Amino acid sequence: MDKPIRVLVAKPGLDGHDRGAKVIARALRDAGMEVIYTGLRQTPEQIVAAAVQEDVDVVAMSILSGAHNHLFPKVVRLLKEEGIEDVLVLGGGVIPEDDIPGLKEAGVEGIFTPGTPTKEVIEFIKGNVKK
Amino acid sequence: MNIEERLLEGDKRACARLISLLENNDEQAVNIIKRQYHRTGNAYVIGVTGSPGSGKSTLTDRLTKELRAQGKKIGILAVDPTSPFSGGAILGDRIRMSDLALDKDVFIRSMGTRGYLGGISKATWGAVKALDIYGCDYIFIETVGVGQSEIDIVKMADTVLMVMVPNMGDDIQAIKAGIMEIADVFAINKSDLDGADKTKLEIEMNLDLNEKSDYRAPVEQVSAIKNEDIDVLLQKIMNHENYLKETGKLHERRRRNLKVEIIQLVEEELLKLIMDKALEGDLLEELSHEVEKRKQDPYTAKEKIISLIRE
């Protein structure tokens, strides 16, 4: 059997909506991936700790509250501090066009705004995993 | 430093990577376990099983916090079902264990069943060894929310904790269908809800019927969500641990489990050996045609396949 891609789906930030995260979790599962779902209101530290223990290939985060410019890069930074450079980091949620270049610069390699077909996310993951 | 050396130093990433490699049937990983096997056997393994949604994850979180207060190092393997259609899975047990993520002496790993039936995954056996070498004092294995037949946890655990809930309705059938025999400790979780007394009574009555050894499984009412009587439950688990250790039954039980594990490994290897040969020259294809046309019977077909490796 092929080794399944392992994806941590996390909801950092304070907003209490995880509908989007659940939709993407199901889509990734149906695409044959193992999705580790960690629930609401995760701190960047918790996300990185889980990514370490779960040895994931991808960390996918979604935020609706607007704290993405702070939280996404922080996760990338903490991963680096752990010595982890081979994990693909993705961000989703309500993210203004203008913020996207900065986030990519910071190491959030894929940015997906609401309405992105899940197929696109799946293709992106399959084409960009590093392990 | 390589994975093996880092694992021995208690490096979380090394432990995590080793478990992945074991899940992917990597030979190097198996060799690490072989070399370090002499270090295993120190961790005490607690299987946590029970019906879906009974509170296995929440209870594991609470029990872990109790043990952490005693300074113990904890490993948790949380198994959820892999979809037979896509091969994917949603592993959601960590949701109930968020507080533990940052504890340096807690290691939580979610695993998909990856086609293995029995409420755990094939790699769970290996993962337990990895956590044991990593230095865990206690390892919890949370099984898939089980029906009645998926009780493989008994082949791996030193203590089986059966999580029940009040007003189980149909689940009471499960009690009759073999679950009574495998449980070492019963937790009636969600005892903050009505009906816990009745459930306890039902379980106790069943235990009365089954009584045959000098150990009787205790039935403890707890509420994981309200963090009530978790200390009492942990004490019951430790009583069982002490009972097994004092009577020598822990060795007996582990030997029984290892026998099963070895047989399973042999079966797996034999099957692979035979099927590789049978699939080689399309023999299986050919035989199934002939059997379907009634030119042969399945028993003769089986003998032909077996004869491939019997020399």
Ligand SMILES: Nc1nc2c(ncn2[C@@H]2O[C@H](COP(=O)(O)OP(=O)(O)OP(=O)(O)O)[C@@H](O)[C@H]2O)c(=O)[nH]1
């Ligand atoms: N009322 C009450 N609810 C509880 C208690 N313990 C857990 N729950 C709730 O029961 C639900 C399931 O809890 P989990 O811990 O995820 O149960 P589980 O057995 O691990 O579930 P699966 O892994 O999906 O089989 C959650 O909504 C919990 O909040 C309890 O003591 N009382």
Ligand SMILES: [Mg+2]
């Ligand atoms: Mg669970």
